[in-house]
Structure formats: C-alpha cells, structure tokens
Amino acid sequence: MSLSIxxxxxxxxxxxxxxxxxxxxxxxxYGRSGxxxxxxxxxxxxxxxxxxxxxxxxxxxxxxxxxGIFMPAYKRKLxxxxxxxxxxxHLTVARNLEYGxxxxxxxxxxxxxxxxxxxxxxxxxxxxxxxGLSGGEKQRVAIGRAxxxxxxxxxxxxxxxxxxxxxxxEILPYFERIRDxxxxxxxxxxxxxxxxxxxxxTVVALExxxxxxxxxxxxxxxxxxxxxxxxxxxGAVLNVRIRAHxxxxxxELDASGDSYFLPHVTANxxxxxxxxxxxxxxxLATTRPSGLSALNIVAGRVEAVQHTGASSAIVTVSTRAGAxxxxxxxxxxxxxxxxxxxxxxxxxxxxxxxxxx
Amino acid sequence: MLLDFSPAEWQxxxxxxxVSFVATLFSLPLALTAAYALARWDFFGKQFLNGxxxxxxVLPPVVTGYVLLVVFGTRGPVGAFLQDWGLVFAFRWTGxxxxxxxxxxxxxxRAIRLSLEAVDPKLEQAGATLGASPVxxxxxxxLPLSVPGILAGTVLGFAKSLGExxxxxxxxxxxxxxxxxxxxxxxxxxxxxxxxxxxLRLVLVSVVLAMGALLLSEVLARRxxxxxxxx
Numbered sequence: 001m002s003l004s005i006x007x008x009x010x011x012x013x014x015x016x017x018x019x020x021x022x023x024x025x026x027x028x029x030y031g032r033s034g035x036x037x038x039x040x041x042x043x044x045x046x047x048x049x050x051x052x053x054x055x056x057x058x059x060x061x062x063x064x065x066x067x068g069i070f071m072p073a074y075k076r077k078l079x080x081x082x083x084x085x086x087x088x089x090h091l092t093v094a095r096n097l098e099y100g101x102x103x104x105x106x107x108x109x110x111x112x113x114x115x116x117x118x119x120x121x122x123x124x125x126x127x128x129x130x131x132g133l134s135g136g137e138k139q140r141v142a143i144g145r146a147x148x149x150x151x152x153x154x155x156x157x158x159x160x161x162x163x164x165x166x167x168x169x170e171i172l173p174y175f176e177r178i179r180d181x182x183x184x185x186x187x188x189x190x191x192x193x194x195x196x197x198x199x200x201x202t203v204v205a206l207e208x209x210x211x212x213x214x215x216x217x218x219x220x221x222x223x224x225x226x227x228x229x230x231x232x233x234x235g236a237v238l239n240v241r242i243r244a245h246x247x248x249x250x251x252e253l254d255a256s257g258d259s260y261f262l263p264h265v266t267a268n269x270x271x272x273x274x275x276x277x278x279x280x281x282x283x284l285a286t287t288r289p290s291g292l293s294a295l296n297i298v299a300g301r302v303e304a305v306q307h308t309g310a311s312s313a314i315v316t317v318s319t320r321a322g323a324x325x326x327x328x329x330x331x332x333x334x335x336x337x338x339x340x341x342x343x344x345x346x347x348x349x350x351x352x353x354x355x356x357x
Numbered sequence: 358m359l360l361d362f363s364p365a366e367w368q369x370x371x372x373x374x375x376v377s378f379v380a381t382l383f384s385l386p387l388a389l390t391a392a393y394a395l396a397r398w399d400f401f402g403k404q405f406l407n408g409x410x411x412x413x414x415v416l417p418p419v420v421t422g423y424v425l426l427v428v429f430g431t432r433g434p435v436g437a438f439l440q441d442w443g444l445v446f447a448f449r450w451t452g453x454x455x456x457x458x459x460x461x462x463x464x465x466x467r468a469i470r471l472s473l474e475a476v477d478p479k480l481e482q483a484g485a486t487l488g489a490s491p492v493x494x495x496x497x498x499x500l501p502l503s504v505p506g507i508l509a510g511t512v513l514g515f516a517k518s519l520g521e522x523x524x525x526x527x528x529x530x531x532x533x534x535x536x537x538x539x540x541x542x543x544x545x546x547x548x549x550x551x552x553x554x555x556x557l558r559l560v561l562v563s564v565v566l567a568m569g570a571l572l573l574s575e576v577l578a579r580r581x582x583x584x585x586x587x588x
Binding site: 075088090100102104 | 498
C-alpha cells in the first residue's frame with residue numbers, strides 16, 4: 001500500500017508545493033514549524049482543501065483537483081492522532097474507543113479491540129472520562145481510538161510534542177509496534193531528530209513549503225545538506241548489533257566491523273539497534289589519536305565537506321558502517337587539509353540509542 | 358384567603374403554561390437551526406438573518422404584535438393561507454403561542470448560539486477523521502456538548518413566553534379562557550378597583566413560575582455538565 005501526494009497551495013504569502021510518495025512503513029514529514037508539514041497532513045486527512053492537489057492511496061483517489069474529486073474526511077478511512085489528543089470529553093474512554101466503529105455502523109471486532117486495549121495498557125481506564133486522565137494516558141487512548149476506526153492509513157501530527165520526556169519515552173514504543181505489527185502506512189509529522197531516527201522508515205524533509213530531500217531514513221539523515229531543523233540537529237544514524245556486555249558496565253556495539261562502546265544497554269547480545277551520532281559530538285583527527293579519553297574512534301575517509309556557515313562545516317566521513325557526520329570549523333578543515341578522499345579518524349563522544357530495528 | 362384562586366384565575370394560569378409550552382416546543386428546533394446557521398455557516402444575508410432574529414428583542418412589543426396582526430390575521434397574507442388549512446391565529450390561544458414564540462426566539466437563539474460556538478471545532482474534525490458524517494457529528498458531538506446552553510435557552514424562552522404581554526395583547530387581545538394569559542389578566546385586574554388581591558395572587562404565581570424555571574435550568578445544566586465531563 002502506498003500513498004501518493006502532490007499538493008500546491010498558497011496562503012498568507014506562504015507557498016506549498018510538494019510531491020512525494022509514502023511507501024509502506026512510517027513516513028516522517030520532518031521540518032520546522034511553518035515548513036508546511038501540518039498543511040500536508042491535514043490535506044491528506046481532508047480537513048483542509050488545498051488549491052490544487054492530487055492525493056491517492058494505491059488506486060483510490062482522495063482528491064484530484066483536476067478531475068474535481070474531493071472525498072470528504074469522513075469517507076477516507078483514516079486514523080488521525082492529534083497532538084492535543086482531542087478525546088471527546090462527554091464520552092467515557094470506552095465510548096471514545098468505539099466512536100469510529102459506531103460512526104461507521106460497523107460491528108465490533110472484539111478480538112481486535114481486546115488486542116489494542118491490551119497493547120496500549122488502557123484496560124483500567126475504560127470507564128473513566130478524558131478530563132481525569134494524564135497526558136500520556138490521553139494520548140494512548142487517542143492512539144487506540146485511531147486504530148479501532150479500522151484505518152487504511154494512520155496520520156499523526158506531532159503526537160508527542162505536548163508530552164514531557166518521560167511520557168514521550170512511554171508513547172514512542174507504541175508507534176514502533178504499530179509500524180512493525182499492523183502494516184498500516186503511517187504519516188508522522190515531527191520536528192524532533194530523535195523521533196525521526198527512531199521511527200522513520202522514510203523521511204520527507206521539508207523547508208518553507210518545499211521538499212528538501214526524501215528517501216530512506218538512514219540516507220536522508222546521513223546527508224548534511226538535509227538540515228530542515230538547523231545544523232545543530234544533524235547527525236548520522238547507523239544500524240548496529242550488540243556484540244558484548246563487558247565487565248566494566250559497557251556495552252560493545254558492532255557496526256559492520258567497527259566497534260562502539262556505550263554505557264550498559266539492557267538488551268540481549270545480538271539485538272539489532274539504531275544509534276544516532278549527533279554531528280556536534282564528533283571530532284576528527286588525521287592520525288589515530290592516543291592519550292585520549294574517548295573510547296569510540298573509527299577510521300574512515302572524507303567523503304564530502306559541506307560549508308554550513310561563515311565559520312563552520314559538516315564533514316562526511318565514510319566508515320565501514322556508513323557515513324558519520326562531524327561538525328567542525330572551517331579553520332580546522334583548512335588546517336588539516338580535509339579534502340575528499342583524505343583518510344581520517346572520527347572521535348565519537350555521544351552514541352544515542354535510537355531504536356530496535 | 359390569599360391563595361384561593363378563582364376558576365378564572367386558574368384558567369389564566371393554565372393557559373399561560375399551555376401557551377408557553379407550545380411556544381417553546383415549536384420554536385426550539387427553529388432556534389437551534391438558526392443558531393447553528395449563525396454560529397457555523399457563512400452565507401449571503403447572514404447579517405440580515407441575524408438582524409431579523411433579533412428584531413423582536415429591540416422593537417416595541419406592540420409593533421411586533423401589529424406586524425403579526427397584519428401578516429397572520431385572518432385577512433393577512435399568511436393568515437389567510439393558513440386558515441384554508443384550518444390553522445387560525447387571530448384571537449385564538451394559538452396566536453398567543455405564536456406571539457410568545459416570536460418574542461422568545463431571539464433569547465433562545467442567543468443562548469444556543471453561544472453554546473454552539475463554545476464547542477471546539479477540533480473535536481468535530483476528530484469525529485470526521487474517525488468516519489462520522491456531518492449529521493452524526495452534530496448528533497454525537499456538537500449537540501451533546503451544547504446541551505447546557507440549549508437547556509438554558511429553552512428555559513429562558515419559556516420564562517419569556519410566560520411573561521409576554523405587549524405583542525400578545527395587540528395580536529390576540531385578552532379574551533378570558535381564550536387568549537387571556539397571566540400578564541394580561543393582571544393588567545385587566547389592575548384596571549378595576551378592588552381587585553388588588555386577585556392581581557397580587559397572579560403576581561406571586563408569575564414570580565414562582567419564573568424562579569422555578571430558572572432553578573430548574575440551573576439544576577439541569579449542572580447535571581448535564583457532570584454527566585458529560587465526570588466532575
């Protein structure tokens with residue numbers, strides 16, 4: 001199942017002109033506020049009607065301005081998870097969950113209902129009203145409500161943005177499970193590099209109403225020209241596997257032959273993970289450094305140098321596991337003669353676990 | 358004995374309640390429609406409709422009564438037409454109900470419109486994404502969430518109907534047993550010396566009915582609020 005989107009829309013001096021495909025899996029629309037990502041998701045939902053658009057899921061046309069087709073939101077078979085949950089305050093949690101099914105006058109698939117309630121851990125909330133729920137609970141119920149509407153497509157508009165860090169960590173795994181277990185395509189709007197690294201199958205990076213870059217998550221995130229959230233958020237993402245847990249509390253990761261160490265990870269040896277290496281936490285050296293406290297030093301070759309400001313640059317180093325990005329000064333680039341093809345070493349200070357893959 | 362009502366007084370009280378009940382019953386759906394249109398739709402002539410709805414509130418009641426007489430009288434354009442269908446307003450209790458309904462209409466529309474506008478359209482959008490048609494959204498989200506305002510508007514309309522005087526007496530006069538409601542009965546009693554006791558009795562009845570209606574609306578609004586949000 002694949003979603004095909006092409007939208008041209010202008011309002012208040014802002015012009016949106018995008019066109020992309022969202023294949024199976026989770027597609028993140030990644031960009032700053034004002035980049036047009038919410039407009040796109042609302043156009044897909046049918047909540048706003050762009051000047052000109054062609055939106056279709058496989059053969060089913062949701063909107064085609066040329067042909068005068070506009071399917072109203074309620075016929076599109078969606079599950080939309082809003083940032084602000086939007087639970088119905090006058091209905092119990094159970095009635096909120098049943099809303100989609102009653103609206104469509106479908107009969108309930110009891111097993112499916114039980115599975116969703118169990119997965120989200122909301123069985124003890126069913127008789128409560130939304131007003132008394134915590135932010136995390138509300139959002140879990142909202143996810144359940146969207147899933148139980150029997151959607152052919154799930155839309156999520158910054159579903160974690162209004163939650164604190166602990167609640168974010170509570171909700172994130174559910175999106176991974178929906179992505180991996182249901183097979184329903186998901187369009188997920190975010191401006192968080194961490195969420196993108198953890199969840200995305202495909203990334204569509206947006207800036208000022210244009211698609212900056214689109215493609216598989218790892219490729220887009222490793223491309224220093226793709227910086228919709230600013231140079232501070234750039235960082236490579238690598239697929240790794242847990243190689244060993246050491247006596248001194250460190251966990252060793254295997255990245256296609258390169259080793260990375262980080263404080264104990266609670267996962268079994270052999271588990272596949274995604275890690276994110278923020279470019280601002282990577283230093284470069286032209287000779288293998290010694291007498292350095294950093295543990296994670298990998299060899300590679302300069303693949304590209306991208307100037308990102310008057311004084312700074314992003315250097316892409318190709319290593320055995322893929323591209324690693326380093327944010328350095330242009331003065332260092334000149335002093336170290338970091339031209340394309342030069343062998344060098346990347347000293348990685350931060351390795352952040354992004355997700356199970 | 359002060360609370361010893363004469364049959365004529367009972368008649369006026371019963372008629373007032375009947376007139377107000379019928380007036381409220383028939384104007385509620387129309388008031389809901391008008392309030393919804395004013396709250397949610399943009400259309401040509403919206404300001405005109407808004408003005409028309411509010412006109413009875415600002416016109417002298419006697420003018421409203423006169424207009425009703427001209428339009429709905431037996432020789433009026435609408436009155437003559439409806440008479441062919443067996444519905445007569447002029448100098449009948451139905452006319453008193455029509456006058457009361459028209460006078461109460463702006464108050465009902467205002468209260469209902471406010472409560473409809475207070476319903477977050479984002480919730481209605483959420484309903485649409487879950488597959489609810491516009492009618493279903495109205496019935497399951499918009500309407501239940503505006504129930505407190507609708508109740509308040511209904512009670513306000515009912516109380517206004519009970520007290521309607523100017524337009525009613527102009528349109529249908531004050532025929533005892535037919536169109537003489539409590540306010541016109543009080544007025545008639547005050548025109549005759551020595552009837553102060555009877556007038557006072559009906560005044561007390563008016564106060565009790567009005568207060569009762571207000572208290573009832575308050576209790577109902579609180580109850581629905583509690584039922585809806587669980588607090």
